[in-house]
Structures are given as structure tokens and as C-alpha cells.
Amino acid sequence: MASSVQHSGTDAGAGGSQLQSRPLAASAILIGGTALLAFGIALSISFGAASIGLKEVWGAMFAFNPELTNHQIIQELRMPRAVAAALVGAALAVAGTLMQGMTRNPLADSGLLGINAGAGFVLAVCFAFFPGLSFGTLILFSFVGAGLGAGLVFGVGSLAQGGLSPVRLAIAGAAVTALLTALSEGIALHFQIGQDLAFWYAGGVQGVQWKEIMRIGPWIVAALAGSMLLSRSITVLSLGEEVAASLGQRNRLVKALASLAVLVLAGAAVAVAGMIGFVGLMIPHLTRYLVGRDYRWIISCSAVLGALLLVLGDLAARMINPPEETPVAALIALIGVPFFLYLARNERREL
């Protein structure tokens, strides 16, 4: 038993057994991923009820002519949507990466750990009691809610004797999610806003406008930049708290800052796109597998790959059954659930 604990303990921080990072692979992902992302965004803009050629997309971006309807569609409807998908994907992926690195927990994800449910609960309260709130205020409340969910899960998990094992954290997350969902349901039933909330939870990036992106973008970009600044410390932390402390790192400070970044990223993502799970679970695993275990590379590559996943996911959600839209959260869960099952099958640590 002891050996398997040891094994999965190191495995939590790395996709493979090797300790070194792979800067070459990482640079390739950064460059290639960004190129693919740009192409994905262009495709996403070009595809829709009115099909618009890629050439015209280019024109609308760099030689905007307000008299053309297609240019209007692109500028007002499709561009914000694609940009929002990229931002939300990057935010969720980096939030998951930070959580997995910090807690050395392969099952960490903002959807599974009650953070999304917390943000959702507070937004339900806002919808019911203060219906006329501006989007900017809603975002702030969403951060508070994310903090509430995370605080509950991590608080309970860390009170336990023996600390935060992955399984314990996942179970605490499920229980907190059940509690907050029940409360949201109660509010929704009483105030008859259930279906509004459901639309909003499942909304994805449909109908996002520029002014919302202007509100949310700075938060996400700032938190992403902050995560990059923290990345070296996260790498050290992912070796284990004792190791990090003996290397002279101020673990508490690093953890507090990283937690703050997680809350901003997850809260902002929920405020824009509703409940999207599993992005923060899958992308970090994939990235660690590809680039090794240096978090400077992992965080930047996760951001690119997360953005790519959500832009393509949103595109696919529109293509499956046009003109109806399939919720992108459901589409991602379709890949995410088997992935989680795979991780769970290999999780050897007991409760």
C-alpha cells in the first residue's frame, strides 16, 4: 500500500514518470496551438445561420465597413462569441491546472469541487432577490459565490485528519454541490425562475456581447498573467509542501495568491458561460502529458489548449443540429465523463 501511495503521490503532479520538462514540445504547442486557435476562431465566426466566407471575416476584422450586414453580424454577434469562448476556455483550464498543481490532486476541477455550484447559487440568489443587477455587479457576486463553494470544500477537506486526499476532496465537492444545488433549486421553485436559471446555467457563450467581454476580459487576463507569475512557485509546490518549504518557499502566500486566481478565473467563467465542467479536469492532464511538469509551460499551454477546446466545442455545438444549439457543457461532459472514469479507475489512494 505504501508504495502505491508514493507512486500516485508523484503521479498527481505529472502525467508521466519523467521529471524533466519538454520545452520543445511546449513551444510547438504554444505556436501551433495559437495558430489553430486563430483558425478555430475564424471558422467559428464564419459558420452560422448566414454562412460568411473566411475572406469576408478577414475583411470585417481589419477593414470594417458598417454598411455591410455581414460585417455587422461578425462584429456584433460572432466575434464576441468566439472571443468569449476562448477566454472562458483558458480561464477554466488554468483554474483546473492551478488547483491540481496546488493540491497535488489529479481529480481537482472547478466543476467537481463545488466552485461552479457556489457561483451558481449566489447568482440564483441575485436573480431572485435583486433582479435588476448590472452585469458588472453580477460578476463580483459570482466571485463571492465561487469563494463560498471553494471555501466550504477545502475547509472541510483540510479539517479532516490525514489532510486532503483526492477522494475526500471529490466527495466533499459532491456534497457541497448537492447542498448548494438544493438551495438554488429551493429558490428557483419558490420564485419560479427555474427555467431562466437553467437557460443561464446551460447558456454557454451564446449571445455574449462586447460590453460583457469588456467587463470580464480584464479580470481573466489579469488572473492569467498572475498565474504565469506564480507558475515557478507552483512547480515547486507540486513537488510537495515539505520540499517546497525546505527550499525556502512561502507556501501560504503562494497558495493564497493561487487560490485567489482560481476564484477569479472560475467565477468569471461561470458568470459568462454558466456551468461548464471537466475543462479544468481534462486540459491539465493532457498538457502535463505533453509538456512534462514545469508549470511555466503547463499553465501557458493549458490556457491555449483550453481556449481551443471551448472554441471548437462551441462550434460543434452549433453544427450538430442547426439551427438549434446543443449546450456546450453537455458536449464537453460527453468527453469529460469517460476521462474522469479513466482517472478514477487508476486512483489507488483510499479514503
Place this chain on the structure above:
Amino acid sequence: MASLRTNMPPQRRRSTAVTVMIVLGILIVAAFVVSMNTGFIRLSPLDVLRTLFGGGTDKENLILFDFRLPRIVISVLVGAGLAVSGCILQGISRNALADPGILGINAGAGLVVLLFISFYPTTSAAPPFLLPVLALVGAGLTSALIYALAFKRHEGLSPTRLVLTGIAVAAGISAATIVLTLRLSPEKYQFVQTWMAGSIWGTNWKFVLALLPWIVVLLPLAMYKARVLNVLNLGEQTATGLGTPVERERLGLLGAAAALAASCVAVSGGIGFIGLIGPHLARRLVGPQHQLLLPASALAGALLLIVADTIGRSLLGKAEVPAGIVVAVIGAPYFLYLLSRSRA
């Protein structure tokens, strides 16, 4: 989870347990009476007694016998069934945190009900007697799926994997649920949401009759298997060494627990946490021996659900808070408390 009472001599433990169960029984009767009085139209305890013994007006008879009594009887049966189901699950998985709701059984039942309602042609609520059957099918399929996914050929069924698989499957099902709910008309949506929140909606004697056979067959079966549960609790190797066919017994008991939970959820809607808290309270009161633990769990579960339903009905006056929400609000914090106390 060893309680203080494990080192008591057996006779004394038994007599304590009997006292505990009698007290629980009295509390259930008290909750029963209070619950009879509670509701939109208030009836005093004297009115209730008079009506019960046949001296009520037509209106009182209608309220008591056609609305409140079946509902209370269903709460008792569902509470007992869910608690025993949870007790069995905790016994076979040796995991104090197992609960039918967390294992995805509620989610599966909810999904099938939702599927049916979204493809049912009229806008009125669906035929009431089909729903429990469908919920039963959904819950059964989900638990079979979770078992199949958590099972590994050479290692058998690890409790941890069972719980994690349950969480994953429940997450997937809730994503599917979101897709379906978006297509519903507002009336249907309201019905589905109330159902999933655990509203004990089947307030009719026919539902009592539908639920009763399951409880009557499965509770005694669980009692009959109490010894096996005790042995399984000692660990897989010890149990095998004592001559128990571990894998077979575990499968049978898991099936019984799933059937019990599924039939309860079918009538009551998605109620979680009773299967967790009932057995825990019982274990604190009567100790870990399943011969005593199972009946005590049943009583504790029944008491909890009557109280939760009564609170839900009286909290907001005319509007009802589904019992499942009340249970979750009480149960989740307790669950988290237990989790923080459990040893690594």
C-alpha cells in the same frame, strides 16, 4: 467509526438498543401527530384524534385520510427504505460515506422521468402510475452501469472506485438533464423540477400500495443478511477466510440496496442524504452490529423524513418546500462534518 458502545457487554448493548428503538418509535408517533396537524388548513390534535376514530366532518375526513395520511405513511416507508439501503451500501463498501443519492441512483431515476415527460405529447403532467415504474427502471440501469464501470476483473469492487464512478456518472447525467430541461414547456419544467427536488408527490393510497411490497420484502431480507454484513465489515480477506462468498453476497446486497432506493425514489422524487444520516445516527446510538443497526436505521430514517416533510410544509405557508431540499440542507452539513471527522 468504532463507537464507544463496541466494548459494552452484548446483553447491555442489546437492552440499550431496545430502549433507543422504543424512544425512536415514540418520537415517530409524536412527529406523526404533529405532521397531521400541519398544513394549509390547521387541525388541532383533538380534531385529528376525533377524525381518526371516525368522528370527523366530511372535510376533515378528506384532508386527513386522502391527503395527509397517505403522505405521512409514504414518508415513513421512504425514510426507512432509504436508510436501510444506505446502511447496506455502507456495510458492503466499508465506506461510511456511501449513500444511494451520491451513488447516482437519484440522478438516473430523474433522467428517465425527465426523458419521458419531455417526449410525452400533452402539456398536462404525465400519467402518475407510469412514473414510479420509469424511475425504477432508470435507477436500476444507473446502478448497474456504475457497478459495471467500477468493477475491475482482478481486483473486484473497490469502495473508493465505486464512489468516484458514482460521482462521474451523476455528473454526466446532470449534463444530459440540462439539455433536456431546456426544451420543456414551463409547466412541465415546474413539475420535473419539483419531482427532482424530492417533493413526496405521490400522495395517494395507491402509491403506498405500490411501495409497500418492496419494503415488506426487502427490509426483512436485509435483516436476514445482517450476519453477512457483519462479516463483510471485517474486510474482504477476513470474510473470505470465514467462508463467505464475498463477491456473490456483495452483488446480491448491492442489488437489494439499489432496488430499495430506486423504489423509494420512484415514489418520493430525488431525496438524498437520508441513506447517509439515518445509518450514522443509528450507529452512534446502537453500535455497529447490523442485527441492531438495520432496524435502528430504518426508524431513524423514517423519523428524519417525517420531520423534514413537516418542516417543508410549514416553512413558507402556502408554498411547499420539497422535503428533499430540507433534507439536503440539514444533511449536507452533517455529511461534511462526518467527512471532516473520518480518518485517512
